[in-house]
Amino acid sequence: MSFGEYLADFDYVARKEMKIDSEALVKGLKEGKLHLIDIRFKEExxxxxxxxxxxxxxxxxxxxxxxxxxxxxxVTACPHMDRAILAMAYLRTQGFDSQYLTDGLLGLAEYLRGDKARDFINKGIKPPQ
Known part of the structure; x- marks a missing residue:
């Protein structure tokens, strides 16, 4: 799909489906339905x-x-969401089901505090290979 085709098909449903927040991300990772990529530069x-x-x-x-x-x-993520949105759109044009993390990696870090971090890691979540 070209970017033009992606835009031509863009509607309210597509707008909703392209987003995910930290709570839904953590749930989807626990269920094995999602794959998180951090699209920041290597040094970051x-x-x-x-x-x-x-x-x-x-x-x-x-x-x-x-x-x-x-x-x-x-799920594409960066500290806020600017690069994550670009990555999500690109992946969709390449045939991937993709979403961007609306609260960014900073929001995810805030969400995964204390008991939530412990419970998440205790589920056996491993880094993607």
Whole structure:
């Protein structure tokens, strides 16, 4: 699908389906339905990271599509959401089911505090390979 075709098909349903928040992300990861990619530059990822996200920088995404599962929804994330939106749109044009994290990695870090972090990690969530 071209980006023009993606835009031509864009409606209120597509607008809702392209977004996911931290609570829904954590639930989907626990259920094994989602795959989280951190699309920040390598240096940003090395400075701080979510141990259960795969780092594929936005500028490397086109060359690394084979690393992504087709049987899961790909959730794109960055500290806020600017790059994540670009990555989500690109992945959709490449045939992937994709969403972007609306509250970003900073919101996810805030959400996964205390008991929520413990319970999430105790579910055996592992970093994607």
């Amino acid at each position: 990822f090395e400075a701080w990271r979510m141990g259960f996200a795969k780092n594929i920088p936005l500028n490397e995404l086109p060359g690394r599509l084979k690393e992504l599962p087709k049987d899961k929804t790909i």
